[in-house]
Amino acid sequence: MYIIIYIHNKPVYLCDRLDSKLEQLHHRPDTIFIDELGTHSIKAMLREIALPEIHCGIFLHPDLEALKKAFFKKFEKHVAAGGLVLNDRKEILMIFRRGFWDLPKGHIDEGETLEACAIREVQEETGIQALEIIKPLTITYHTYEQGTHHILKESHWYLMSTPADSQLIPQTEEDIEQIEWVASEKLEAYIAKAYPSIRNVIQGYIENHTSQP
Known part of the structure; x- marks a missing residue:
């Protein structure tokens, strides 16, 4: 393991x-x-x-x-949650920010559950309101520097669904420039321009959900 x-x-x-x-x-x-x-x-x-x-x-x-x-122990741990969102056509919602294709996620608020954080962050970053959590997907870890702080982000990912006609509104204050529904046959080009941890989330979903969400 x-x-x-x-x-x-x-x-x-x-x-x-x-x-x-x-x-x-x-x-x-x-x-x-x-x-x-x-x-x-x-x-x-x-x-x-x-x-x-x-x-x-x-x-x-x-x-x-x-x-x-x-x-x-060598890092300051931050916990976040987000979603891999599917619509009725089984397309995946992806956002573009800071030069990379990404999935919506964000830090957990005090007293908030992981599931509530994931729903809230997807709603805030994409404008989608009608969201349903299907099940947990995976947990990813990545590190970054914030001034003199060494941060390890632990991100909890959930598989979610929403109607295909949901209105998409990018949260520009979070540097989100684009939001797109990506069909499976086009995913390769998008995940080639994604962070490695995001590629793992998407590829893990594809490998384990070939016939159902």
């Missing part, structure tokens, strides 16, 4: 064993592999993953929860 954290848009796999995929990555010369848990090894991973010649990192430890806890 593993989780992926995107650091500098590169995947770092925290795992308790190496499956076939991780075994292949392990043998690549541009992969950083660490199997000793400690402050020095976490710092080494964060330093090495920033190097331009490095593709990804693998951090192996038999206790995944202990590894996750130790790794996350």
Whole structure:
């Protein structure tokens, strides 16, 4: 089992064993592999993953929860929630902001549930009001810098539905320039211009929902 954290848009796999995929990555010369848990090894991973010649990192430890806890302590964690929204034609709602295609999401408010946050953020960023949560999809992790703060964002994603005729209003104060319904045959071009974590959400949905939402 593993989780992926995107650091500098590169995947770092925290795992308790190496499956076939991780075994292949392990043998690549541009992969950083660490199997000793400690402050020095976490710092080494964060330093090495920033190097331009490095593709990804693998951090192996038999206790995944202990590894996750130790790794996350290096960051200030922010929790967010959002949605992969489908219409009646099974098209996916995508937004364009800051040069990338994205999915609507945002930070959770104090006292708010994850589901309520996901609905609110989709409504605010897209203008859609008639939303229904179908089920949870996945959780993604990525890091970024905010001044002197090292932030790890934990985003909870939900599969949602809405009528195809829902009015779309981009939230321009959040730098959203466009909103589009994207048919499956056109998705590849859009996710090629999306963040890696967003690609994972969409590709995971496609792989697991080939015949039903």
